[in-house]
Amino acid sequence: MTLDYVIGVDCSTTAAKAVVWSSDGRALSEARSTFETLQPRPGWGEQNAEDWWSATSAAVRRAVQTVDTSRIAAICITHQRESFVCLDAAGKPLRPAMLWLDTRATAEVEKHGTEEVHRITGKPPNPTPAWYKLLWLAEHEPETLDRVGKVVDVAGFLVHRLTGEWTTSWASADPMGLVDMATFDYSDDLLRAVGLDRSRLSELRAPGSVLGTARDDVCTQLGLPPGLLVVAGVGDGQSAQLGTGAVTPGRAYLNLGSGIVSGTFSETYSYGREYRTLAAAVPGAYTLETFLGGGTFNLNWFVEKFSGVDTRALGLDLTPEQVLETAAAQLPPGSEGLLALPYWAGALTPYWDHHARGILLGLTGVHGKSHVYRALLEGIAFEQRMLTDGAEHALGEPVTDVIVLGGGSRSAVWCQIIADVMQRRVTVVREPESTCLGSGMLAATAAGVHESVSAAAEAMSGTACAYEPDDGRVPTYDRLYQVYRDVYPANRELFARLAAVTS
Structure with missing residues (x-):
């Protein structure tokens, strides 16, 4: 049998x-x-x-x-x-x-x-x-x-x-x-x-x-x-890491879900405010994980509360997100001067500030729905660059390959923005249920179907497509990132004051 x-x-x-x-x-x-x-x-x-x-x-x-x-x-x-x-x-x-x-x-x-x-x-x-x-x-x-x-x-x-x-x-x-x-x-x-x-x-x-x-x-x-x-x-984040095959140094998984979770692999224990440390699926190893509470949650918020896009009334076999994404793709990098700080659900790594809130910075009369939608996509990408840079510094070695999964990985526009902003290769997983696949790999190893966790990851994971940074957009995004990373520090005290007034 x-x-x-x-x-x-x-x-x-x-x-x-x-x-x-x-x-x-x-x-x-x-x-x-x-x-x-x-x-x-x-x-x-x-x-x-x-x-x-x-x-x-x-x-x-x-x-x-x-x-x-x-x-x-x-x-x-x-x-x-x-x-x-x-x-x-x-x-x-x-x-x-x-x-x-x-x-x-x-x-x-x-x-x-x-x-x-x-x-x-x-x-x-x-x-x-x-x-x-x-x-x-x-x-x-x-x-x-x-x-x-x-x-x-x-x-x-x-x-x-x-x-x-x-x-x-x-x-x-x-x-x-x-x-x-x-x-x-x-x-x-x-x-x-x-x-x-x-x-x-x-x-x-x-x-x-x-x-x-x-x-x-x-x-x-x-x-x-x-x-x-x-x-x-293991927990769902570590399982996603295993399911994507990101269990070797230099690779990070990035789950584009309601929250944005990313993890890098480490064989040694360390801790810092830039990440949280978890036990990895490989026994004795660690996952250094970053977390942003506002991911596709932010996009859904905008679609439901403000977009007014009713694709059924228009007779389109598309989601509102696909319509907005198509419009956002026509805009230049930087959404014509609009930046979004994506702290709709507060700030975890690296600030751990539950008073932090979202910001749209640079609004003018030229901006419309497509600008806001693109700014939200770009803001999450800017944030992830900052988080991955922090984890990379702790690891002491570069993260060159980012493997994405989750609902957001189906967006070609967003994946390209992430590659351009992070200046790293972005690869999309073959299997959408990679979190569940990670648990399957552990089961297969324990049952002797594969001889090791690493062998199971090699045999059972795979990728579908990849996005390389675009040399024409990278310089613009790099200049915008220098502005983005100062937005939260400049407003940290205001967040606390606002919370004290409204609590």
Whole structure:
């Protein structure tokens, strides 16, 4: 019997997707099931953790219906990072899960976000890691922590439902901000600060290790072969890095999604405000990651709130974004003097300023919708150049190849702008679901389909097309970049003053 198929699951912020992968990285079948995000107060983000399992179950069950399940060797999960749930002794949620995007713990960041915490975790002080939200719970909901049986990340929750074991990858748990990145083990000091001990957390294993086998009743319920291997995955960003094949020095992945996430590979540990450090999919290695909250989110905001482009009324088989992109492509570099600071969702790397906001600089009567749209594309490209330069400096070696994925990678105009602004080659992935593919690679390695993670990345990843910097546009963008990088520093104090007045 040939065991050469694997299942990759991506339980993201909005949905669970399951893909059955072949040994050469082809998607044989896939399915997706969505779930709801709750925002009971401004700045809060919560979900019902049971929805993670319901959606994952539904996606896996549908994905395997059209393939030969006897050939499936293993399953591996990637997931939204930093999100966690507090469970009782029976494994049932005590309260809604708190998500990575939840910013309620700003006071805890200001009080507890020290340089020592940054050194241990590799995460500059900000409200994203779960550690600060656990401190918030200790202050505002102490009864929840008093009743906690387990505190688990998304993968830990789903792995327990699959196997009955409380285990997770250290690369799934480390974004929570509880792991010492030098040892890939929990930090006892950080656990004591929130009143937890190791018995109330999942056991940590290396990425790509076998965590156990799926329970017989789960296999029957989901249509899986008995004894299916369950493999330790990584968070979605590290999985995207693996899925694009960017696991060697000199290459960076760039996910053009709602947020803009980029990562470079490092074999040694370092930390700095220019990036956040995460455990890579390759055991013992690291991902140096930059993050901009406003990516395609900014573009969607403009389309929905201001563009007024109704392609259906015009009888066009195009999206509003495609129409605006076509118009923006007719404009010269720099959008005729319009710059956009893309902090619609605040600033993370390298400023870590939740008071920062978006700016359109240079507006005149000549500017229209297409100018604003192009300025938004260019502003994100300028920001990414600054972020990649910072990570490059930390690595001590150049990043020459940027591999893009995500919804924005389908835009030829945007990809060319990024190449011109960053002055680097931009390559588009062959497989749009590269985040999910990364988990498939780990599953294939653990099951012996490929002999190593590197071999799996080589065999299962690929690219579709590439964009080279245009020598005619690069000088203009270089001069504009010198202006762009001064926009935030010139307005930093104003952002804080504005926040104080409006809060």
